[in-house]
Amino acid sequence: MLPTLRQVLAMPSFKAAAIEVLAGDVDTAVVRWVHSSEVYEMGGLLSGGEVLLTTGLGLHGRSPEQLTAYIDQLADAGCVALAMEVGRSFLTAPPELVEASRRRGLAFLALHAVVPFERMVEDFHDLMLRRTLGSAQAGEPVWQELLSLVVAGQGMTALLDKVSRLAGCGVDLLDADGRTVERSTTGAERSETERTIHDVRGPTNSLGRLVLCGPATTRRTAVANCAAVAVALELGRHGDLGPRQSxxxxxxxxxxxxxxxxxxxxxxxxxxxxxxxxxxxxxxxxxxxxxxxxxxxxxxxxxxxxxxxxxxxxxxxxxxxxxxxxxxxxxxxxxxxxxxxxxxxxxxxxxxxxxxxxxxxxxxxxxxxxxxxxxxxxxxxxxxxxxxxxxxxxxxxxxxxxxxxxxxxxAGTTPASLSSFVTEQLGSLIAYDTAHSADLVRTLDAYLAHRGGKARTADFLGIRRQSLYARLTRIEKLMGVSLDDPAQVVCLGLALTAWRMRTGLDPQAAFERLPG
CATH class of the missing domain: 3.30.70.270 (Reverse transcriptase/Diguanylate cyclase domain)
Structure with a gap:
């Protein structure tokens, strides 16, 4: 069973960080992994269930709209918590991040003491290892009892009744569409509000869900882990008992x-x-x-x-x-x-x-x-x-x-060739912006997006036309190209698209920009 955010925050490295919870519910958020990154568009690289650690470096200088979009991207990806050091990139937690986190149900954690993120990740890894080993040891006798019923061909009702007795609560088997296929008949107590749910997996997809009608406990979770496998085996033996997809x-x-x-x-x-x-x-x-x-x-x-x-x-x-x-x-x-x-x-x-x-x-x-x-x-x-x-x-x-x-x-290029193309076309511009916190990549992206319309590009960037002309001239000199050449403009547009595909970064928000 995966730990809740509260259990993760109780680990020594997290406690040492003097964490303040500013948004979210630490008791309902379930954590799959702990990860650290300063990438602004990290949402596209997550797979759900993460606590994301950051110093805020990648967010410094962002507009309120960009900060809100950052939280939306994390929430869309299924991230459960953002933990940010305060006192380094930000003196206090940005209110836009806190408010957006509240709106999206994402936990926002302010870290008031500096603790190496690597230590937090290692602590979480150790926690998961201990929990996995503990579940396996606790589940061995349970597994033997359930497997013996499957081997003896006692049927699904007998199997669910055994699960019910082992778990001390009623048990339901639902199909892939959420319909009840079969229930235990032991008369054990059934909670109407608390459930321990486990997916029943077949060779290629989900067969349904096993629902233990009671609050999650270490014992009940171990039973559910073993029972889900036993139920899948029983369904394989007796196809007529199995959950039906529509x-x-x-x-x-x-x-x-x-x-x-x-x-x-x-x-x-x-x-x-x-x-x-x-x-x-x-x-x-x-x-x-x-x-x-x-x-x-x-x-x-x-x-x-x-x-x-x-x-x-x-x-x-x-x-x-x-x-x-x-x-x-x-x-x-x-x-x-x-x-x-x-x-x-x-x-x-x-x-x-x-x-x-x-x-x-x-x-x-x-x-x-x-x-x-x-x-x-x-x-x-x-x-x-x-x-x-x-x-x-x-x-x-x-x-x-x-x-x-x-x-x-x-579809048509390897990662290596795509990277080489980006370096060839944009390498000097990216290097310049990285070294000087400049806006040339952003300017080129806006210029191409507005089809070479200088007045519209200047308005979009919020700068005077004379400033835009100076930037475009610098871009041409740095890369040795002419922005009046249609073929070169096409290559640059493709390179910007390829760079964004490779990095997940938005050219409009990729580099930290100095104020003033």
């Missing part, structure tokens, strides 16, 4: 897993799931809805389905990781404008409904005419929202063509 979810699971690829097989499975066959020449529209990692994705599947049906009619919806996957009917002429309009309408409906605040981007693949292309389209739609998350995009509809350059760079 037909729609089953199709999506197999498409994402690459199991379902042929036109005929997919057509048969989709029809069984309620899909109306396509008219001749019509397209399939495929989309992936990215859900905030702090929200269980299954909770949004029905809302996504209802929103898409209201606009496009018949559709099949399922989940994969933190994405809701949509297969919908298109038209004979599926122009980008028409596709964008339809999904924008569905996106607006979705955001107005329950749970709409957890919806991030909606990525749409290039429409396909043949069902055999659905698998590749699903992969493409998921790639679109992953690119959007990497670039810090938090909302809106994005078509595959909108991020065509990023997809091309990701």
């Amino acid at each position: 037909l729609a979810q089953s199709v999506i699971t197999d498409v994402v897993g690459g199991v379902l690829t042929s036109h005929g097989d997919l057509s048969e499975r989709l029809t069984a799931a309620g899909w109306t066959p396509l008219s001749e020449g019509h397209h399939v529209l495929v989309a992936a809805v990215d859900i905030d990692r702090q929200t269980p994705v299954r909770e949004l599947a029905d809302q996504v389905r209802d929103a898409v049906r209201a606009v496009l009619g018949s559709c099949v919806v399922g989940t994969a990781a933190n994405h809701v996957i949509v297969l919908a009917h298109g038209w004979a002429s599926a122009s980008p404008a028409r596709v964008r309009t339809a999904f924008t309408e569905a996106d607006e409906l979705l955001r107005r409904g329950p749970g709409g605040s957890a919806v991030r981007t909606l990525g749409v693949a290039t429409p396909v005419e043949d069902l055999s292309g659905v698998g590749a389209a699903v992969a493409q739609a998921r790639e679109v929202v992953q690119i959007a998350r990497r670039f810090g995009t938090r909302t809106g509809v994005i078509l595959a063509r909108d991020v065509g350059v990023q997809r091309l760079l990701a």
